[in-house]
Amino acid sequence: MEKTNGRRVILFPLPLQGCINPMIQLAKILHSRGFSITVIHTRFNAPKASSHPLFTFLQIPDGLSEAETRTRDVTLLITLLNQRCESPFRECLTKLFAESETEEEKQRTSCLIDDSNWLFTQSVAESFNLPRFVLCTYKFTFFLGHLLVPQLRREGFLPFPDSEAEDLVPVFPPLRKKDLSRIMRNSRQSELLDSYLQKILETTKRASGIIVMSCEELDRDSLAESNEVFTFPIFPIGPSHIHDVQASSSSLFEPDQSCIPWLDKRETRSVTYVSLGSIVTISESELLEIACGLSNTNLSFLWVVRPGSVHGRDWIESLPQGFIESLDEKGKIVKWAPQKEVLAHRAIGGFLTHNGWNSTVESICEGVPMISLPFAWDQMLNARFVSDVWRIGIHLEGRIERREIERAVRRLMLGSEGEGIRERINALRDEVRRSVQRGGSSSRYLDDLVDRILSF
Numbered sequence: 472m473e474k475t476n477g478r479r480v481i482l483f484p485l486p487l488q489g490c491i492n493p494m495i496q497l498a499k500i501l502h503s504r505g506f507s508i509t510v511i512h513t514r515f516n517a518p519k520a521s522s523h524p525l526f527t528f529l530q531i532p533d534g535l536s537e538a539e540t541r542t543r544d545v546t547l548l549i550t551l552l553n554q555r556c557e558s559p560f561r562e563c564l565t566k567l568f569a570e571s572e573t574e575e576e577k578q579r580t581s582c583l584i585d586d587s588n589w590l591f592t593q594s595v596a597e598s599f600n601l602p603r604f605v606l607c608t609y610k611f612t613f614f615l616g617h618l619l620v621p622q623l624r625r626e627g628f629l630p631f632p633d634s635e636a637e638d639l640v641p642v643f644p645p646l647r648k649k650d651l652s653r654i655m656r657n658s659r660q661s662e663l664l665d666s667y668l669q670k671i672l673e674t675t676k677r678a679s680g681i682i683v684m685s686c687e688e689l690d691r692d693s694l695a696e697s698n699e700v701f702t703f704p705i706f707p708i709g710p711s712h713i714h715d716v717q718a719s720s721s722s723l724f725e726p727d728q729s730c731i732p733w734l735d736k737r738e739t740r741s742v743t744y745v746s747l748g749s750i751v752t753i754s755e756s757e758l759l760e761i762a763c764g765l766s767n768t769n770l771s772f773l774w775v776v777r778p779g780s781v782h783g784r785d786w787i788e789s790l791p792q793g794f795i796e797s798l799d800e801k802g803k804i805v806k807w808a809p810q811k812e813v814l815a816h817r818a819i820g821g822f823l824t825h826n827g828w829n830s831t832v833e834s835i836c837e838g839v840p841m842i843s844l845p846f847a848w849d850q851m852l853n854a855r856f857v858s859d860v861w862r863i864g865i866h867l868e869g870r871i872e873r874r875e876i877e878r879a880v881r882r883l884m885l886g887s888e889g890e891g892i893r894e895r896i897n898a899l900r901d902e903v904r905r906s907v908q909r910g911g912s913s914s915r916y917l918d919d920l921v922d923r924i925l926s927f
């Protein structure tokens with residue numbers, strides 16, 4: 472049994488895999504520091520309470536219909552959740568506090584920690600006199616930068632006249648103009664996006680602090696700039712999954728464990744791991760290009776194709792039968808992988824990724840070089856850091872073509888270029904891992920965060 476400090480922290484993750492994982496990991500870290508944990512969550516994408524028996528889980532209705540839960544439009548999903556969850560969330564907190572019988576017990580709740588995309592939680596928290604921390608699950612450079620988009624538009628920089636321009640976006644390097652044009656193309660009307668971002672900025676400014684799933688070693692410049700925007704402390708506590716707390720899965724899908732014995736039989740650093748995360752969807756022809764590109768390398772690959780991620784198809788049935796039969800020992804396709812375990816496996820030599828922040832950081836922490844295939848939002852910036860700043864990967868520049876994929880995999884896995892990339896990512900891995908060890912920057916920020924929460 473952990474020693475408790477008599478304080479409770481309430482967490483409210485956004486119901487997306489990339490937000491649930493770091494939030495649950497943060498819960499484990501805070502629990503190891505003596506806090507009791509209450510997780511309020513929506514019915515949609517509810518975390519598996521049975522995997523975390525030491526936490527209290529409270530489900531609130533989210534009002535989403537079956538059809539709405541299947542939408543691929545994340546912006547729409549977040550908008551609906553914001554419209555429909557405010558009252559249930561408020562009621563849940565009211566009930567929670569009412570159940571704490573005495574005033575003394577009521578004060579045991581120290582703070583609320585939730586995602587910046589929840590737009591109503593700051594006001595609700597204020598009405599309960601509850602300090603709120605925002606958990607930033609993006610690279611902090613993106614968090615700061617995306618809040619400046621409305622300003623860029625006001626000042627006439629957006630939209631860019633040339634949507635394929637290679638030069639850098641002012642105030643948002645190393646993002647290129649073509650990257651930001653792509654991010655904007657995927658978002659619905661610009662006024663809606665701007666007012667949404669404005670609201671995030673306004674509510675975040677009223678919070679008590681931001682907890683960042685990054686570290687000084689990865690985000691030094693943007694952290695230094697944060698005091699131009701925010702007056703409260705920022706806590707870059709490092710990648711949550713490498714803190715020394717007991718591992719348990721917060722996966723919404725069942726990971727296919729057969730990946731591990733399959734990897735055990737492969738040579739060291741011989742396999743390319745391919746995954747585009749929990750949200751990205753591709754067309755049938757893109758699926759085929761990736762399949763042919765991987766197969767043409769004649770090197771081994773482990774490929775995650777999420778059911779429902781190929782437009783109009785259930786899974787991989789559109790791939791030619793001959794391809795699936797020819798996979799043989801060389802390739803393995805699964806519906807969901809135990810990704811952190813896979814990346815830590817000695818057989819993995821490269822990661823073809825969409826560069827979601829969790830995947831990017833997980834890859835860095837295991838020293839696995841990347842091939843970047845970003846699709847939207849913060850992925851575009853993370854990929855630029857990987858290829859242009861840290862130089863720990865190869866950028867596909869959006870070309871989902873078999874020849875390009877084959878070439879990138881070969882360059883990374885076989886060439887001397889790959890060796891250089893591997894050396895650089897191993898050095899970065901060591902720095903990031905050192906930051907969470909005693910005396911490291913992330914470890915010190917975590918101590919500060921715990922002190923701050925205890926001070927309320």
Ligand code: UDP
Pocket residue numbers: 487488489490492722726746747748749750751775806807808809810811826827828829830831833
């Ligand atoms: N993940 C996993 N198995 C898979 C694919 C992804 O466990 O087969 C996990 C991965 O380890 C990461 C998360 O899902 O923690 C994806 O988050 P990320 O920020 O990379 O991308 P998103 O899904 O938000 O686009």
